[in-house]
Amino acid sequence: MGRFYVTTPIYYVNDVPHLGTAYTTVVADALRRFHQVVGDETFMLTGTDEHGLKIEREAKAKGLDPKTFCDGISARFREAWPKLEITPDRFIRTTDADHEAFVQELWKKIEATGDLYEGEYEGWYCVGCESLKTEKELEQPGNLCPLHKTAVERVKESSYFFKLEKWQRPLLDFYERHPNFIQPESRRNEVLSFVRGGLNDLSVSRTTFTWGIPVPGNPKHVMYVWFDALTNYRSALGSGDLTKFWAPNAKVVHLMGKDILRFHAVFWPAFLLSAGYTDEEIPDVVYAHGFLTVDGQKMGKSLRNAVDPLRLAAELGPDVLRYHLLRAIAFGQDGDFDHAALLERYNADLGKNLGNLLSRVLGLCTKMTDSKHPGDDLATDGPLEAELGEAYELNVRAAYEAWQSLAPHTAIDHAMKLSNAANLYIAKTEPWAQAKNGDAARVNKILSRMLRVLEALSVMLWPAIPVKAEAMRAQLGLPRLGITIGSDLWPTKMPESRAGLALASAGPLFPTHDEKAQKELLDKLVPKAEVVAGEAAPAVTAKAVAGSASGESGLVAYDDFAKVDLRVGVVKTCEKVPKKDKLLRLTVDLGEAEPRTIVAGLALSFTPEALVGKKVIVVANLAPREFGSAEFDGKKVKLVSHGMLLASGPSEDLRLATIDGDAAPGSRLK
Numbered sequence: 001m002g003r004f005y006v007t008t009p010i011y012y013v014n015d016v017p018h019l020g021t022a023y024t025t026v027v028a029d030a031l032r033r034f035h036q037v038v039g040d041e042t043f044m045l046t047g048t049d050e051h052g053l054k055i056e057r058e059a060k061a062k063g064l065d066p067k068t069f070c071d072g073i074s075a076r077f078r079e080a081w082p083k084l085e086i087t088p089d090r091f092i093r094t095t096d097a098d099h100e101a102f103v104q105e106l107w108k109k110i111e112a113t114g115d116l117y118e119g120e121y122e123g124w125y126c127v128g129c130e131s132l133k134t135e136k137e138l139e140q141p142g143n144l145c146p147l148h149k150t151a152v153e154r155v156k157e158s159s160y161f162f163k164l165e166k167w168q169r170p171l172l173d174f175y176e177r178h179p180n181f182i183q184p185e186s187r188r189n190e191v192l193s194f195v196r197g198g199l200n201d202l203s204v205s206r207t208t209f210t211w212g213i214p215v216p217g218n219p220k221h222v223m224y225v226w227f228d229a230l231t232n233y234r235s236a237l238g239s240g241d242l243t244k245f246w247a248p249n250a251k252v253v254h255l256m257g258k259d260i261l262r263f264h265a266v267f268w269p270a271f272l273l274s275a276g277y278t279d280e281e282i283p284d285v286v287y288a289h290g291f292l293t294v295d296g297q298k299m300g301k302s303l304r305n306a307v308d309p310l311r312l313a314a315e316l317g318p319d320v321l322r323y324h325l326l327r328a329i330a331f332g333q334d335g336d337f338d339h340a341a342l343l344e345r346y347n348a349d350l351g352k353n354l355g356n357l358l359s360r361v362l363g364l365c366t367k368m369t370d371s372k373h374p375g376d377d378l379a380t381d382g383p384l385e386a387e388l389g390e391a392y393e394l395n396v397r398a399a400y401e402a403w404q405s406l407a408p409h410t411a412i413d414h415a416m417k418l419s420n421a422a423n424l425y426i427a428k429t430e431p432w433a434q435a436k437n438g439d440a441a442r443v444n445k446i447l448s449r450m451l452r453v454l455e456a457l458s459v460m461l462w463p464a465i466p467v468k469a470e471a472m473r474a475q476l477g478l479p480r481l482g483i484t485i486g487s488d489l490w491p492t493k494m495p496e497s498r499a500g501l502a503l504a505s506a507g508p509l510f511p512t513h514d515e516k517a518q519k520e521l522l523d524k525l526v527p528k529a530e531v532v533a534g535e536a537a538p539a540v541t542a543k544a545v546a547g548s549a550s551g552e553s554g555l556v557a558y559d560d561f562a563k564v565d566l567r568v569g570v571v572k573t574c575e576k577v578p579k580k581d582k583l584l585r586l587t588v589d590l591g592e593a594e595p596r597t598i599v600a601g602l603a604l605s606f607t608p609e610a611l612v613g614k615k616v617i618v619v620a621n622l623a624p625r626e627f628g629s630a631e632f633d634g635k636k637v638k639l640v641s642h643g644m645l646l647a648s649g650p651s652e653d654l655r656l657a658t659i660d661g662d663a664a665p666g667s668r669l670k
């Protein structure tokens, strides 16, 4: 029995839980569950990152003090995860008192070693990244952050510096001693070449705002948000019994997206080494996974909010979403989340493969074994049993190894291969024909073998689909896994026959959706365009809103009107949509991290060039709408509009609504 400690990033509270944050958190939970199944003692940590300039500004924009603002969004994260069957052992907030005290202690330890000094920082800062940028990193023109595509800010202030430069050599030596520290391999190489290129001392405090942990002995400074945030992984364990999860015999795995690998792979071990932690007390693995797109598009803020993982879980059950996230995306690589693929995968893997196996076997047992587990005489095994046995051994071992090496997609694939082999075994052994021949012993053998494989599958798939796996076990008459963990339950050997045990089957567990049902679900899950944005603009006047909100009267209550989020936008790019006469595809700056993609029916009235640079009025909180697909640069993409422009007039002579005078992108109309 070992110990396994897995963490997700702590998420910024400038956003609510979305598919990206759900992804990392689902993977962490699945890995933790696998380790529970093999009998390890486990600890899972997630939480929220609440300090820093980004959050202070966001709170101010909402007219709230930062703590009240953080309380609200942090609670949304805390409440979200159980809806995806995720129950972390601790949900940490960087505003928790024990965390703040721990961070200050760590600071003091580092200060005592002489690795901190006071100076003045002048340079470029991206508030989106909460990170200083070198001139070299910026995109021109406009001094843009390469990740956020927004202009960085010039900062000049007194600051403490951490002597990161001094840790270049020790870090490289550490990476060499621990070749598995940075995963996957390709990312490790990136980090190595970054560190080999030389490190600059790191500014680790700020004096121009106050929303952060005060620097001990010099409260004019608040700590740099990443110093505060990274420390959560250690502060969460405190200094009592839980430190066993930071001990040499515990495996510590930090999961994160590739966007923030550098902070974890460079700064974090440097802080720990500086504070006197030994190699053994530095995490075992920092694993940077890829980024998800949705239906082929980068997940900007509007799209993230539209593909709500909690809604998907509520609509389809948490397991369907978990399964797809774990199975469809090769962990470590970028991947696309496609609604249609989600339903297809569910149908194929869980419905047709596993679901059919389960319902077929249970159905046969109802007819042939009086709904009990039959006995199984191993002495009479033949070549088909040997073939199944081989598939069993191979896939159970490979799945185990895949979970251990952080490859959930491969682990699940092996469970499905075993399910396939079992379906094949039934097809070849034809228990129904054996029953007709009156060969009860053979029927019993076949069904018993299948029940044992199903039992093994319920264990192998529990990390991915805990609700369905427990339901499978209930149908098989087996105890819940969740209450029996604590010893190694991995089915390395095929489970023993459970002759005589009553089955408790009831209803199909994985009902498949036919084409019509799939289409209906898709219509529900992916908002479709009913009208072309731009053309429909006049419909967003008070009249239309009133029509839906207040029925006959034609009047709209102020509260209803206030729900419509109208914002000033600036058109950044604009192009014609091939083969769609009326449509233009625009990107519009709304003061968000990334410009929005908006599809509008303006092409009969404007050339694309005429619109670039124009100030427009955008309905910013309209659910995304799809306009079919089109080919751009030889690639077929879905046309999804994330907002609507306001305009007036006939479609060949539209006039755009705009604002007079100066207004920054994102300004709200009131």
Ligand code: ME8
Binding pocket: 008, 009, 010, 011, 012, 013, 015, 019, 020, 021, 023, 024, 049, 229, 230, 231, 232, 255, 256, 257, 258, 259, 260, 290, 291, 292, 293, 299
């Ligand atoms: O970076 N695909 O917080 P954050 C996959 N507070 N994963 C995604 C994703 C996408 N499109 N979008 C987000 C921070 N993620 C800091 C972390 S840790 C000490 C401090 C996931 O709210 C992924 O895990 O911006 C990514 O690294 C994380 O959300 C960023 O979350």
